[in-house]
Amino acid sequence: MEQLLDQFLHYLIVEKGLSKNTIEAYSHGLSRFLNHLRGKGIQKIREVSKFDVRGFLLALKKKNLSSKTIVRNLVAIRTFFRFLIQEGILESNPVENLESPKVAKTLPEILTLQEIEQILEQPNLQTPLGVRDRAMLEMLYATGMRVSELTHLPTHQVNLEGGYVLLYGKGSKERIVPLGSEAMKRVSLYLKTARGILAKGKESPSLFINRSGKGMSRQGVWKNLKDYGRRAGLRKRITPHLLRHSFASHLLERGADLRSVQMMLGHSDISTTQIYTHVTGERLKKIHQRYHPRG
Numbered sequence: 001m002e003q004l005l006d007q008f009l010h011y012l013i014v015e016k017g018l019s020k021n022t023i024e025a026y027s028h029g030l031s032r033f034l035n036h037l038r039g040k041g042i043q044k045i046r047e048v049s050k051f052d053v054r055g056f057l058l059a060l061k062k063k064n065l066s067s068k069t070i071v072r073n074l075v076a077i078r079t080f081f082r083f084l085i086q087e088g089i090l091e092s093n094p095v096e097n098l099e100s101p102k103v104a105k106t107l108p109e110i111l112t113l114q115e116i117e118q119i120l121e122q123p124n125l126q127t128p129l130g131v132r133d134r135a136m137l138e139m140l141y142a143t144g145m146r147v148s149e150l151t152h153l154p155t156h157q158v159n160l161e162g163g164y165v166l167l168y169g170k171g172s173k174e175r176i177v178p179l180g181s182e183a184m185k186r187v188s189l190y191l192k193t194a195r196g197i198l199a200k201g202k203e204s205p206s207l208f209i210n211r212s213g214k215g216m217s218r219q220g221v222w223k224n225l226k227d228y229g230r231r232a233g234l235r236k237r238i239t240p241h242l243l244r245h246s247f248a249s250h251l252l253e254r255g256a257d258l259r260s261v262q263m264m265l266g267h268s269d270i271s272t273t274q275i276y277t278h279v280t281g282e283r284l285k286k287i288h289q290r291y292h293p294r295g
Contacts, residue, residue, distance in 0.1 A: 001034050001037070001038075001043070001044070001045055002034065004045060004084065004089065005027075005030055005031070005034065005080075007087075008026075008030070008080050008083050008084075009023060009026065009027055011083060012026060016171070017171050017172045018170070018171055019148070019170050019171070019172075021148065022170065025072065025076070026076045026079070026080075029072065029073040029076040029077070030076050030077065030080055032073070033053075033056055033073065033076075033077055036055075036056045036059060037052060037056075040052065040055070045084065045089070045090065046090065048094050049094050050094045050095060050097070050098050052094070053074075053077060053094060053095050053098060054098070056073075056077075057070055057073070057074060060073060074095070074098070077095055078093075078095050081093045081094065081095055081096075108242075108245040108249075108275065108276075109236060109237075109242065109245065110242070110245045110246045110249045110250075111234075111236065111238075111242060111243070111246040113250065115232070115234055115236070116141060116243075116246060118232040118233070118234065119137060119225075119228050119229055119232050119234070119238065120134065120137055120138065120141070121232075122228040122231045122232055123137070123228065128193070128194035128195075128197040128198050129194070129198070129211065131186075131189060131190050131193060131194035132190050132194050132195070132198065132208060132209075133224055133228070134186050134190075135183075135186040135187045135189065135190035135194075135208075136150065136208050136216075136221065136224075137225070137228070137243075138180075138182055138183040138186040138187070139165070139179070139183050139186075139187060140240055140243045140244070140247075141183075141243050141246065141247055142178075142179055142180040142182070142183035142247075143165055143167070143177040143178075143179065143183070143247070143264070144177070144243075144244045144247030144248055144264055144265050145165075145167055145177065145244070146169065146240070146241075146244065146266075147218050147221050147222070147240035147241070148218060149167050149168070149169060150208065150216075150221060150240070151206070151208070151215060151216050151217060151218050151221060152168075152206075152215075153165070153167070153206065153207045153208070154205040154206060154207060155191070155205065155206070155207045156205075157207075158179075158187060158207060160179075160184050160187065160188055160191075163178060163179050163180075163181075163184055164176050164177060164178050164179055165177055165179055167266065169266035170266065170268070171268075173266060173268070175263060175264070175266050177264050178264075187207075195209065198210070198211055198213060199213045200213050201213075202214075221240055222239065222240065225238050225239065225240060225243075226238055226239070244265070245276070247265075248261050248265055248273070248276045249276050251264075252276050252277060258270060258273055258274065258277065261273055261276065
């Protein structure tokens with residue numbers, strides 16, 4: 001079964017072009033599933049029934065894992081069995097008609113415009129790291145890009161003259177996102193001043209580099225953003241994804257159409273983007289209740 005899992009992961013990397021994070025999630029979930037099967041004395045993939053899969057999902061539930069995590073594991077198992085049928089290894093799919101657990105939709109938390117401003121004002125612009133961080137924060141909020149897209153972003157994919165950035169999202173899907181004047185100004189300042197100082201003569205394709213001249217890590221971006229949120233006196237858990245949520249919600253609040261926001265976020269399915277319409281709807285309700293004379 002381990003050999004089949006290796007073949008499947010190779011297929012996801014080479015043929016499907018999925019991101020490293022997605023591959024790791026599939027690998028983790030399926031390894032957990034195969035260990036569960038071995039614990040039940042099942043050695044061959046042909047012996048697996050839908051009852052075995054149900055038993056695995058029940059075991060996850062008993063570990064108090066969230067419905068979202070359980071569904072993610074089921075998606076990995078479904079995709080794995082479809083691959084096995086496609087390759088002629090199996091003739092029938094034991095999970096084809098298995099229902100997914102219902103996941104309660106939780107509305108993403110967002111930052112207000114004032115809170116965004118408070119965070120953006122925190123970096124010390126008298127230092128190269130502060131100039132870099134201000135440019136980085138402006139770019140995250142201006143584009144709504146994922147933190148992995150930011151840390152993998154090479155300098156040549158930023159077009160300051162045209163005012164846009166070229167991004168490769170999940171599945172290496174290409175999209176162009178406008179930068180906005182403030183982000184352009186800050187990135188331009190960073191490139192002209194701070195980046196050369198941080199590089200110390202080293203060559204790096206990454207736009208944002210650390211004090212060693214190497215590309216920023218995801219952990220480095222998270223740590224800095226968390227620190228700036230703390231300095232700003234915000235009680236919310238500040239993450240790069242919170243800036244992404246805020247980017248989408250603020251655009252929709254000000255009249256952007258859903259399809260455009262979907263394209264900028266790089267969502268393959270518009271239903272993923274639609275959750276932000278619920279966020280803006282909830283905020284509008286609160287505003288109405290607060291300010292309307294009959295609220």
